[in-house]
Amino acid sequence: MKKIKYSEITPEKIYLRRREFVKKLGFSTGSLIIGQNMIGKAFAANDNLQEKITERRYVTTYNNYYEFGTRKSDPVEKSQNFKTSPWNLTIDGEVEKKITLTVDEIKNSFPIEEKIYRLRCVEGWSMVIPWMGFSLNKLLEKASPNGKAKFVEFTTVFDPEQMPGQRYPILKWPYKEGLRIDEAMHPLTTMVTGLYGKELPNQNGAPLRLIVPWKYGFKSSKAIVNIKLVEKMPTSSWMQASPREYGFYSNVNPRVDHPRWSQASERVIGSGILSERIPTTMFNGYGDQVANLYSGMDLKKNF
Amino acid sequence: MIKYFKTIIFILCLWPLTAISLDIYYNELGAEPVKKIMNHFGEWTLIFICLTLSMSPLKRFTKLSIWIKLRRMLGLFVFFYATIHLLTYIGLDYRFDWQPILDDVLKKKYIFIGFSAWLLLIPLAITSSQKMIKILKNKWKILHKLIYIIAVFGSLHYIWLSKTIFFKPLIYSIIIVVLLALRIKIKKKDINYG
Numbered sequence: 001m002k003k004i005k006y007s008e009i010t011p012e013k014i015y016l017r018r019r020e021f022v023k024k025l026g027f028s029t030g031s032l033i034i035g036q037n038m039i040g041k042a043f044a045a046n047d048n049l050q051e052k053i054t055e056r057r058y059v060t061t062y063n064n065y066y067e068f069g070t071r072k073s074d075p076v077e078k079s080q081n082f083k084t085s086p087w088n089l090t091i092d093g094e095v096e097k098k099i100t101l102t103v104d105e106i107k108n109s110f111p112i113e114e115k116i117y118r119l120r121c122v123e124g125w126s127m128v129i130p131w132m133g134f135s136l137n138k139l140l141e142k143a144s145p146n147g148k149a150k151f152v153e154f155t156t157v158f159d160p161e162q163m164p165g166q167r168y169p170i171l172k173w174p175y176k177e178g179l180r181i182d183e184a185m186h187p188l189t190t191m192v193t194g195l196y197g198k199e200l201p202n203q204n205g206a207p208l209r210l211i212v213p214w215k216y217g218f219k220s221s222k223a224i225v226n227i228k229l230v231e232k233m234p235t236s237s238w239m240q241a242s243p244r245e246y247g248f249y250s251n252v253n254p255r256v257d258h259p260r261w262s263q264a265s266e267r268v269i270g271s272g273i274l275s276e277r278i279p280t281t282m283f284n285g286y287g288d289q290v291a292n293l294y295s296g297m298d299l300k301k302n303f
Numbered sequence: 304m305i306k307y308f309k310t311i312i313f314i315l316c317l318w319p320l321t322a323i324s325l326d327i328y329y330n331e332l333g334a335e336p337v338k339k340i341m342n343h344f345g346e347w348t349l350i351f352i353c354l355t356l357s358m359s360p361l362k363r364f365t366k367l368s369i370w371i372k373l374r375r376m377l378g379l380f381v382f383f384y385a386t387i388h389l390l391t392y393i394g395l396d397y398r399f400d401w402q403p404i405l406d407d408v409l410k411k412k413y414i415f416i417g418f419s420a421w422l423l424l425i426p427l428a429i430t431s432s433q434k435m436i437k438i439l440k441n442k443w444k445i446l447h448k449l450i451y452i453i454a455v456f457g458s459l460h461y462i463w464l465s466k467t468i469f470f471k472p473l474i475y476s477i478i479i480v481v482l483l484a485l486r487i488k489i490k491k492k493d494i495n496y497g
Contacts, residue, residue: 058334061333061334062333062334062335066467070466070467070470123466125334125335125338170467170468171467241467259411260411260413260463261411262406262407262410262411264403265403267335267337267338267396269334270334272336273332273336273337273340273395277396277397277398
């Protein structure tokens with residue numbers, strides 16, 4: 001079995017130190033393998049930017065997860081009793097065979113790897129996060145999408161008893177997000193089951209969340225219960241709330257401003273009061289891997 | 304007696320500055336310190352706008368003139384905290400990098416209206432002295448009605464920067480609307496009885 005046990009994973013302190021270690025040895029960050037943990041290739045694209053992994057305390061206490069409230073501290077404060085087991089994920093719609101899997105079945109079906117990705121929030125801040133997960137395409141292939149499957153729609157659980165934010169019309173619940181099928185099949189698109197070598201904390205979207213590292217953070221749905229393959233472009237909760245502000249693609253793009261925030265630069269979480277903003281890069285630094293998905297498209301129109 | 308009272312209020316008004324300084328000193332600002340400092344002073348600016356606007360209704364209700372004696376000080380604290388709020392944005396967040404700041408002011412409506420509110424505060428701060436009241440006479444009263452527009456701009460600034468319908472900006476807007484509505488009533492009374 002290829003699944004990495006939590007005990008085999010580098011402790012957090014060493015995590016933070018090992019990047020210095022890599023530097024001292026003079027290796028490129030893209031090519032070195034330490035034990036079973038490969039520092040993501042995708043990461044190398046950002047070598048000229050900051051590359052320090054964000055401290056765990058920030059990753060787990062500074063969250064946008066409106067199901068638990070709109071303050072950054074709400075998710076950690078209000079999600080601790082959230083029940084993530086039993087949990088079923090259904091994959092249906094335009095598929096050869098509709099499937100329902102438990103989280104344990106999912107965790108045991110695919111090798112869980114560590115994936116270190118940058119996360120860029122549409123609000124103009126960023127983190128670098130060591131996720132545990134596997135490429136979504138492996139999961140989708142299990143259901144065998146048919147020829148009509150052009151888009152993928154992700155639905156977050158609806159449970160206002162446990163999720164106080166859902167008692168208010170902050171957004172249209174349940175939270176929905178979507179990807180084009182080729183975006184969903186891209187190896188960088190990751191199903192996440194863990195964080196920092198441990199279980200995924202509730203405030204980060206346990207038990208099952210998505211990570212699409214070249215798009216703004218809100219595209220990465222949390223606490224997913226349904227994945228539907230569809231023919232027509234789905235309408236996400238944010239598109240419904242404000243179509244002028246949130247487009248379907250929402251690729252990180254320093255040249256396309258959000259009506260509220262300039263996207264040209266970002267604040268690095270945990271970098272301290274005196275550190276400067278850093279310039280935001282196209283596709284959050286993953287252009288080499290994903291730019292070809294959008295060749296010939298006007299990304300200002302398709303924001 | 305009133306002198307001591309004013310001194311005590313003055314010291315209390317410095318609390319927002321003290322509180323954030325302690326947070327900075329003990330490194331308790333969390334994940335986004337710059338944003339936290341900016342929001343802190345922004346929110347206190349709004350609180351001081353509400354306090355300033357509460358003084359003349361309080362005088363009406365309590366029939367005590369002491370409230371009016373506090374109004375100028377509170378108004379100057381509005382300008383003080385609004386200026387620190389703006390400086391945090393320009394200096395700490397954007398490092399006096401004027402191009403993106405100019406872009407923001409012109410393109411982002413919440414920044415445009417917030418900056419406008421700060422500009423409108425300047426003439427009020429300049430003409431706040433007893434001497435200026437005497438020089439400007441009736442014009443002073445008209446000029447200082449600008450605070451109503453500033454209050455509306457301030458609450459819009461907060462509403463527009465929020466991603467969806469948030470609780471706090473709504474609360475401030477309701478308070479400001481109520482404080483402004485109180486004045487309309489007072490005026491009608493003046494006409495009826497006077």
